[in-house]
Structures are given as structure tokens and as C-alpha cells.
Amino acid sequence: MGTVELTAQTAWLAEAIRQATQTDLAALEWEGAFIHFRRVYARAFQRAQLGDALLWVVERAPGFLIAQLFVLLKSEKEPAVADGRQRAFIHSFRVRPEFRSRGLGSGLLKHAELDLLERGFRWAYLHVADENTAAVRFYERSGYRRVFPVPGDWSYEDHLGMERHVHEPGWRMRKSLTEE
Numbered sequence: 607m608g609t610v611e612l613t614a615q616t617a618w619l620a621e622a623i624r625q626a627t628q629t630d631l632a633a634l635e636w637e638g639a640f641i642h643f644r645r646v647y648a649r650a651f652q653r654a655q656l657g658d659a660l661l662w663v664v665e666r667a668p669g670f671l672i673a674q675l676f677v678l679l680k681s682e683k684e685p686a687v688a689d690g691r692q693r694a695f696i697h698s699f700r701v702r703p704e705f706r707s708r709g710l711g712s713g714l715l716k717h718a719e720l721d722l723l724e725r726g727f728r729w730a731y732l733h734v735a736d737e738n739t740a741a742v743r744f745y746e747r748s749g750y751r752r753v754f755p756v757p758g759d760w761s762y763e764d765h766l767g768m769e770r771h772v773h774e775p776g777w778r779m780r781k782s783l784t785e786e
């Protein structure tokens with residue numbers, strides 16, 4: 607039964623994954639829940655237009671996005687995790703709560719990894735908060751391994767132009783894309 611469900615899910619998912627367009631930026635705010643990331647998403651979209659990032663979304667119905675996963679391909683600031691050739695950094699990965707634990711996250715992650723492999727990348731990196739034990743387990747089951755602890759301090763400008771600081775100590779994890 608589980609296998610049948612997963613197969614049906616995967617078939618549907620392949621049709622539903624696409625790269626974000628400018629008009630998706632509002633939908634990525636999830637009816638206001640992530641309005642504070644408006645400028646972060648706009649910046650990510652600019653990077654995508656320059657060819658330095660990929661913004662994957664899953665569209666369940668027209669304009670209704672149920673999952674997202676961003677990939678930073680190249681960063682001048684963080685070449686250790688995004689060098690534009692071999693290493694890419696996965697971030698802003700989330701599935702709407704009511705759609706979790708159905709294989710959607712695994713399918714979207716796999717899609718992003720295969721796409722990176724086709725582009726010639728060999729390593730996928732990500733940061734996960736230590737207290738997000740469910741995500742750490744999910745990534746380990748998906749083949750990611752802990753590299754070293756990271757302090758997880760970063761800042762961003764919210765939709766009102768206010769500086770917000772985040773402190774999420776956690777792990778840098780990575781996966782070899784060529785060893786499967």
C-alpha cells in the first residue's frame with residue numbers, strides 16, 4: 607500500500623515541480639506566515655535570474671505552492687559550500703505541514719540533487735538547526751552526513767526594513783551526489 611501511494615505521489619510530483627517565477631514570490635509567503643522573508647526571497651530570485659541560484663517550487667493547484675527548495679549555486683561569500691562548479695548549497699526547504707510525511711520532501715530533494723548532478727555538481731551542502739531533530743533525521747536518511755557544527759548566526763532585512771538576527775546552532779551537512 608505504501609509503495610503504491612509513494613509511486614502515485616512521485617508521478618504527480620514530477621509534473622508539479624518547476625522553477626519559481628516572479629509571480630510566485632507572493633505565494634512563497636504562505637498567506638503571511640513568511641512575509642518577513644519577502645526581501646530574502648526577492649534577493650534569491652535575483653540570484654536565480656543571474657544564474658547563481660535555483661528556486662524550486664511544487665505547485666498543487668494554480669498559484670498554490672505547497673513546497674519549496676532553493677539552491678545556491680555560486681556565492682562570492684561562501685565558496686566553501688557554493689562554488690558554482692562542484693559544490694551547491696540547499697536552503698529555504700519546506701513543505702506545508704498538511705502535506706508532510708507523504709514523500710514530497712524526499713521527492714523534491716531528489717529532484718534538486720539529480721538536477722545538480724546533471725549540471726556537473728558533485729556535492730550538496732546544507733545547514734540544519736540542532737534542535738530540528740526531525741530534519742536532521744530526514745537528511746541523514748536522505749544520505750547527508752554531518753561535516754562540523756556551525757554557530758548558525760545570520761541576519762536579514764524583513765519586509766519592513768528591520769534587521770532581524772537568527773541564532774540557530776546546528777550542523778553543516780553534505781552529501782556526495784556521485785556516490786549513489
Ligand SMILES: CC(C)(COP(=O)(O)OP(=O)(O)OC[C@H]1O[C@@H](n2cnc3c(N)ncnc32)[C@H](O)[C@@H]1OP(=O)(O)O)[C@@H](O)C(=O)NCCC(=O)NCCS
Nearest residue numbers: 699700701706707708709710711712733734741743744747
Ligand atoms: C523536512 C521537510 C522538508 C520534509 O518534508 P516531508 O514532505 O515531510 O518529507 P518526506 O515525507 O519525504 O519524509 C518525511 C518522513 O515521512 C516518511 N515518509 C515518506 N513517505 C511516506 C509515505 N508515503 N507515507 C508515510 N510516511 C512517509 C519518511 O520516511 C520520513 O521519515 P523521517 O523524517 O523519519 O526520515 C518537512 O518536514 C518540513 O517542511 N519541515 C519544516 C521545515 C524544515 O525543517 N526544513 C528543513 C530546514 S533545514
